[in-house]
Amino acid sequence: MAGRRDGSLMREKGKSVLGSRIVVSIVIGVLLGGVCAFLFPHGFFISDPQVRNRRIGKSDIQISSAACESSERINALKADIVSVSEKNSELKKQIKELTVKLRQAEQGKDNAEKQFLVLGEKHKAGPFGTVKGLRTNPTILSDESVNPRLGKILQEVAVQKELVVALANSNVEEMLEVWFTNIKRVGIPNYLVVALDDRIEEFCKSNDVPVYKRDPDEGIDTIAKTGTNHAVSGLKFRILREFLQLGYSVLLSDVDIVYLQNPFDHLYRDSDVESMSDGHNNMTAYGFDDVFDEPAMGWARYAHTMRIWVFNSGFFYIRPTLPSIELLDRVADRLSREPKSWDQAVFNEELFFPSHAGYDGLHASKRTMDFYLFMNSKVLFKTVRKDAGLKKLKPVIVHVNYHPDKFPRMKAVVEFYVNGKQDALEPFPDGSDW
Numbered sequence: 001m002a003g004r005r006d007g008s009l010m011r012e013k014g015k016s017v018l019g020s021r022i023v024v025s026i027v028i029g030v031l032l033g034g035v036c037a038f039l040f041p042h043g044f045f046i047s048d049p050q051v052r053n054r055r056i057g058k059s060d061i062q063i064s065s066a067a068c069e070s071s072e073r074i075n076a077l078k079a080d081i082v083s084v085s086e087k088n089s090e091l092k093k094q095i096k097e098l099t100v101k102l103r104q105a106e107q108g109k110d111n112a113e114k115q116f117l118v119l120g121e122k123h124k125a126g127p128f129g130t131v132k133g134l135r136t137n138p139t140i141l142s143d144e145s146v147n148p149r150l151g152k153i154l155q156e157v158a159v160q161k162e163l164v165v166a167l168a169n170s171n172v173e174e175m176l177e178v179w180f181t182n183i184k185r186v187g188i189p190n191y192l193v194v195a196l197d198d199r200i201e202e203f204c205k206s207n208d209v210p211v212y213k214r215d216p217d218e219g220i221d222t223i224a225k226t227g228t229n230h231a232v233s234g235l236k237f238r239i240l241r242e243f244l245q246l247g248y249s250v251l252l253s254d255v256d257i258v259y260l261q262n263p264f265d266h267l268y269r270d271s272d273v274e275s276m277s278d279g280h281n282n283m284t285a286y287g288f289d290d291v292f293d294e295p296a297m298g299w300a301r302y303a304h305t306m307r308i309w310v311f312n313s314g315f316f317y318i319r320p321t322l323p324s325i326e327l328l329d330r331v332a333d334r335l336s337r338e339p340k341s342w343d344q345a346v347f348n349e350e351l352f353f354p355s356h357a358g359y360d361g362l363h364a365s366k367r368t369m370d371f372y373l374f375m376n377s378k379v380l381f382k383t384v385r386k387d388a389g390l391k392k393l394k395p396v397i398v399h400v401n402y403h404p405d406k407f408p409r410m411k412a413v414v415e416f417y418v419n420g421k422q423d424a425l426e427p428f429p430d431g432s433d434w
Contacts (some may be wrong), residue, residue: 003176008190010297019417022075022125023172024207028095031075040102058189059303064383068320069130072282083412087367104315110331110426126322135270135271135319135365136269136270136271136365137272137322137323137324137365137410138246138321139247139319139320139321140244140245140304140320140321140325141218141247142245142246142247143246143247144246146242146245146246147242147245147246149295150242150243150246151246153192153210153212154192154248156210157189157190157191157192157210158248159189159190159247159264161247161253162190162248162249162250162264163190163191163192163248163249163250164183164188164190164191164192164250164251164253164263165191165192165193165194165240165243165251165253165262166179166192166193166194166251166252166253166254166255167190167193167194167196167233167235167236167239168193168196168200168255169195169197169200170197170199170200170431172256173199173200173203173256174407175255175256175406175407175410176200176203176255177207178407178410178411178414179255179256179257179258179259180193180204180207180209180256182258182259182260182414182418183259185259185418186259186260186262186263187262188259188263188264188368189264190211191210192211192212192305193209193210193211194211194212194213194214195211195212195213196235196238198213201213202219214239230394232234232342233254233313233314233343234335234343235346236252236330236343236344237328237332237347238328238332239328239333240252240318240328241325241328241332243320243327244318244319244320244321244324244325245320246320246327247320248320249265249269249317249318249319249320249406250317250318251263251267251315251316251317252313252316252317252318253314253315254315254399254401255313255399256398256399256401256406256410257314257397257400258397258398258400258410258413258414258417259348259396259397260394260395260396260397260398260417260418261394261395261396262396262398263317263374263396266370266374266396267317268315268367269271269319269366270351270365270367271319271321271364271366271367272318272319272324272325272327272364272365272366273311273316273317273318273320273324273351273361273364273365273366273367274311274316274317274366274367275310275311275315275317275366275367275368275369275370275373276312276315276316276319276368276369276371276376276397276399277310277311277312277313277368277371277374277376278310278312278376278378278401278402279308279309279310279371280309280371280376280378280382280383281383284307284308284309285308285309285368285371286308286355286368286374286397287306287307287308288306288307288308289304289306290305290306290307291303291304291305292304292305308352308368310344310345310348310375311344311347311348311351311366311368312344312399312401313343313344313347313348314344314399314401315374315397315399321364323362323363323364323365324364326362326364327347327350327351327362327364329425330350330362331343331346331347331350334346334350350362351364351366372384372390372393372395373395373396373397374396374397374399375393375395375397375398375399376398376399376401376402377398377399377400377401377402377403377409378402379427380398380413380430381402381403381409381425381430381431384429385416385425385426394417395417398413398417400413403428403431403432404432405428405432408428409428411429412424412425413425
């Protein structure tokens with residue numbers, strides 16, 4: 001029975017995906033048909049020379065020869081070409097938006113089916129190789145009473161219940177400007193700056209940047225206004241909790257990041273936490289078997305260990321699930337009790353450490369982002385800029401997390417990827433001078 005039921009589910013899922021692809025094909029066909037009908041109202045192959053020589057627009061004036069064309073007609077033709085190009089660009093944009101929405105809908109449907117299979121009635125395991133565990137935890141019910149003012153802002157800013165969020169105080173004003181300038185250039189509408197002081201709030205408003213300043217809180221405000229980068233970074237785990245309680249997924253972003261594409265087009269959304277890596281190659285970013293050698297043990301001298309470089313706590317996507325909120329609570333609690341702790345280290349310890357005697361581990365699902373798409377500055381300056389093939393790749397973001405001279409390197413990243421200045425990255429060393 002279980003095998004037949006699993007097979008049925010797979011067939012239904014296959015039909016659903018096939019149906020979705022058919023819908024996309026129909027939409028694209030209709031849109032392309034509209035473009036062709038506009039450009040070629042009499043068809044592609046016309047034998048009538050009078051019809052063939054008519055202008056593309058509504059005019060029926062025949063163009064006898066190029067030499068006799070008036071400047072008015074040339075300008076009219078140019079205007080028609082511009083109009084057609086604009087409409088074509090708009091159609092391409094609509095196709096892209098529909099494709100993204102369809103992919104997200106399929107992701108949501110697939111995740112919902114998996115949740116039903118695991119959380120619904122008990123069932124037997126299917127055939128070998130067909131069994132999949134639950135990776136996507138269900139989202140919580142939103143609680144608007146947590147922060148009505150923030151809830152109203154999120155309703156206006158968020159797109160499909162998700163948005164980019166960055167925390168900033170006056171110490172990072174220059175980097176913040178580069179941050180939101182490139183977000184605007186890429187065309188990301190759903191982003192919000194959490195201003196930690198009045199100056200940043202006014203700075204954002206003067207630049208037409210969505211901004212939210214929390215109600216006074218002595219415990220947070222003292223750190224927010226005068227704290228170091230690490231201290232301010234630690235605040236995000238307390239502040240993000242309200243976003244998740246309100247039912248929103250958050251792409252948490254430091255401000256030392258240059259956006260080159262819309263990151264929401266490259267997320268999987270199948271885990272509680274989806275994070276960029278501090279790793280610089282396949283092994284360090286995705287994990288490897290690290291053999292520890294202890295010669296004194298003789299025959300058993302080699303011990304196998306599992307290693308992975310840490311998730312970067314300055315750029316991660318987190319869904320509004322119970323494990324996600326528990327993660328934020330755990331990290332915030334430890335940082336309050338261990339003031340010398342680094343928030344990124346605590347973040348990773350809580351995510352990865354397993355349960356053992358005296359400790360209950362966090363049962364949160366996690367995914368590592370592609371380290372070439374979500375690129376840290378070590379990857380860029382040590383590897384990518386020296387490789388002719390990799391230099392042609394366009395990352396989604398570049399996070400200048402490995403270098404203290406953040407602002408000049410951010411500007412160089414913009415010069416290289418946006419303005420096409422091929423030597424913009426060359427003046428900088430691989431690492432730092434100190």
